[in-house]
Amino acid sequence: MSEDKSNNPQLERLLNIMQQLRDPKMGCPWDQKQNFESIVPHTIEETYELVDAILSGNMVDTKDELGDLLFQIVFYAQLAKEQGDFDFEDIAETISDKLIRRHPHVFQATAMKTDDELNQQWEKIKQLERESAGKTLDNSALANIPKGMTxxxxxxxxxxxxxxxxxxxxxxxxxxxxxxxxxxxxxxxxxxxxxxxxxxxxxxxxxxxxxxxxxxxxxxNAETALIKANRKFEKRFRQVEQIIAHQGLSMENASLEQMEAAWQQVKGH
Structure with missing residues (x-):
């Protein structure tokens, strides 16, 4: 496990904060009792909050949500460091090595390839990685699709x-x-x-x-399309609620015809 310190003062500050939060004596009670499994739901939630910020076009919120997602990675790194498995530097080293290994057309003196050739190269390299890691060989076209995906x-x-x-x-x-x-x-x-x-x-x-x-x-992308559809529906529904309220009614006592008329009014704008 690497012991090198980051040259980025803000990243080192974040890692130190995380370590303090997990301190057995002076840390935060909530952070102290967490483990890998318990923070998974928070990681998923933060990911969707980041997606929402990106789709809203608000870069201030996007920066904030990126920080929340980075904190999740730092949290996992601290847990692993406490167990003696790896630390943040190891994570960064692993992904850096992987990116260089999977992009020989960028980091090595090889000819540029077509999109199809790049995809074939990508899959071949991933297959070699799995074999070298001793993972069970699964030749199915559906092998290694994460079950945790939405x-x-x-x-x-x-x-x-x-x-x-x-x-x-x-x-x-x-x-x-x-x-x-x-x-x-x-x-x-x-x-x-x-x-x-x-x-x-x-x-x-x-x-x-x-x-x-x-x-x-x-x-x-089906997921992105549905996220945007949800956002559009929510925006329109809230406008319908406002129209109904301006008519002196509530959604509960308005007729379906009145709500439909309001919906068509919103859609027409």
Whole structure:
């Protein structure tokens, strides 16, 4: 484990603060009782808060959220250092080595490659890394897709890996047709006298997977698209609430027709 000190005074300050927070006698009680598993939810939350700040275009908030995410990494580094596994310097060294290793076309005297050649080179290097690390060899196109990914991102990654081996449509019409097919199957399961909830869930899952495929084929990140859709809906809904309130009503006692009229008014602006 490296003992080198950072040449960046603010980074060294942050590492020292983290160490103080974890001090058994003088540290913060909350920070003292945390472990790798307990702070995972906070890491995920901070990641989404960073995404939200970036999509809002607010660079002050983006800087703040980047700091919160950096603190998560520093926290993990301190926990590992206490256990004698690694420290922050080791993390930085590992990623630096990896970036140089995976970009020979940048850091070595090799000819520049096409995008396809770069992707093939990237996958080959990753495979060699797994082999040298003694990891179990999995030759599936779906090997090494993180199970911790959000469902939308994982669906897109699964589809992308399948496409690399030719298991994919080459044109858009069949992708759209598949969505219509999945909608029909959802409706078929719903429009029965006693719908099977498990079957309905399965068909809706297939529909979502098909929509993610449409996003991929149109070069859209499904996760980002849904985040933006959520933000747009929330903004419009809040405006609807304001319109209804200006009419002397509440959302609870306004009619559906009144709310729909307000919604169309918002959409028209």
């Amino acid at each position: 469902p939308l991102l994982r669906a897109q990654k699964i589809q992308k890996n399948c496409a690399k081996v030719g298991f994919d449509w080459t044109e858009l019409p069949p992708v759209v047709d598949k969505i219509h097919e999945e909608i029909a199957e959802v409706l078929a399961e719903i429009n029965v006298s006693k719908p099977d909830q498990q079957a309905v869930e399965e068909e809706i899952g297939d529909l979502l997977f098909a929509v993610v495929n449409l996003a991929r084929h149109t070069s859209v």
